[in-house]
Amino acid sequence: xxxxxxxxxxxxxxxxxxxxxxxxxxxxxxxxxxxxxxxxxxxxxxxxxxxxxxxxxxxxxxxxxxxxxxxxxxxxxxxxxxxxxxxxxxxxxxxxxxxxxxxxxxxxxxxxxxxxxxxxxxxxxxxxxxxxxxxxxxxxxxxxxxxxxxxxxxxxxxxxxxxxxxxxxxxxxxxxxxxxxxxxxxxxxxxxxxxxxxxxxxxxxxxxxxxxxxxxxxxxxxxxxxxxxxxxxxxxxxxxxxxxxxxxxxxxxxxxxxxxxxxxxxxxxxxx
Numbered sequence: 001x002x003x004x005x006x007x008x009x010x011x012x013x014x015x016x017x018x019x020x021x022x023x024x025x026x027x028x029x030x031x032x033x034x035x036x037x038x039x040x041x042x043x044x045x046x047x048x049x050x051x052x053x054x055x056x057x058x059x060x061x062x063x064x065x066x067x068x069x070x071x072x073x074x075x076x077x078x079x080x081x082x083x084x085x086x087x088x089x090x091x092x093x094x095x096x097x098x099x100x101x102x103x104x105x106x107x108x109x110x111x112x113x114x115x116x117x118x119x120x121x122x123x124x125x126x127x128x129x130x131x132x133x134x135x136x137x138x139x140x141x142x143x144x145x146x147x148x149x150x151x152x153x154x155x156x157x158x159x160x161x162x163x164x165x166x167x168x169x170x171x172x173x174x175x176x177x178x179x180x181x182x183x184x185x186x187x188x189x190x191x192x193x194x195x196x197x198x199x200x201x202x203x204x205x206x207x208x209x210x211x212x213x214x215x216x217x218x219x220x221x222x223x224x225x226x227x228x229x230x231x232x233x234x235x236x237x238x239x240x241x242x243x244x245x246x247x248x249x250x251x252x253x254x255x256x257x258x259x260x261x262x263x264x265x266x267x268x269x270x271x272x
Contacts, residue, residue: 013046020049024056031057042066047075048083055090064094064271071264088260091267096121098270103150110161112143119147119223123245125266126256128152128221131243135219136188137181141206144195148221152193154270159193164202185213192218192239197226204235211238219243 016037023034038053047070054062067087070076076087099121104114128151138159140149149159163176190210197203203220210218219241226244236242248254256262 013044013049016041016044016046016049020053029056035059035062038062042069045075047073048079051083051087060094063090067091067267068272071268084260088263091263091271092122095125095263095266095270099125099151099154102154103147106146106150106161107143110142110146112146120245121151122258122263122266124148124151124223125155126258126262127243127245127247128155128157129266130256132157134189134217135191137184138191138193139181139210140193141202144223145193147195148193148223152191152221157191162206164206182213185210185215187214187216189217190215190219192220194220194222196222196224197235200235204238207235207238 019037020034023030023037034053034057038050038057038059041047041053042050047066051063051066051070054066067076067090070087076084079087107114124147128148132152132155135152135157138149138152138157140146140159140161142161142163146161149161153159160181162181165176192203192206192210194203207218218239220239220243222242222244224244225246226242246254
């Protein structure tokens, strides 16, 4: 493309942007007209404009397709920081939607009440992707550990749900869901999922029970950073590695950085 052709293309794209601004300045968005402009922009390869048009039209499905095309072509690498930030948040929003749908389905299928807690989805997902290959099986302690278990399931780890049943004195009397897992636990690399740790007593009982099946390794993943100290600190000596969203390495750096590149990787995997 020579300089003259490039100038003509720039003028052509500016005309599209002027039409977009005209539509957005209206008191009410003309959705059919906005989507028509988006379609034309997409056919011309003006992906940022197509993205903006579909965003105004609230067409999330087409926004996903435009973003995927932009990632594949590398167009967004040269976009302004403002556009990249907007796309970054959109990617995580779509990923979170899929994660929460999986989580709610798991709660419903197992007879638990639905809720929408403020989990750190991005940090949990990125960390899960980083360490999932270290394990053969994940065990979610119901109900708090189901969310993290769902995330690890999405990145390829076989997970099961176990429940703790207590008597009137609050002591644990039964573990529900472990009876059919004995052959899977022995000599396996296990990771436990729980919401957090308050006293440590429930986790201690679960850890002791699972250790009786002689797993090869037993690590723990919490939804939130454990607060300390807590009454039964000794339980942490009975497990190997302890993970939680937002944790840092020995240098105080994020275990895995939440940036545009990593968000794009997750978006390709879950929305492609």
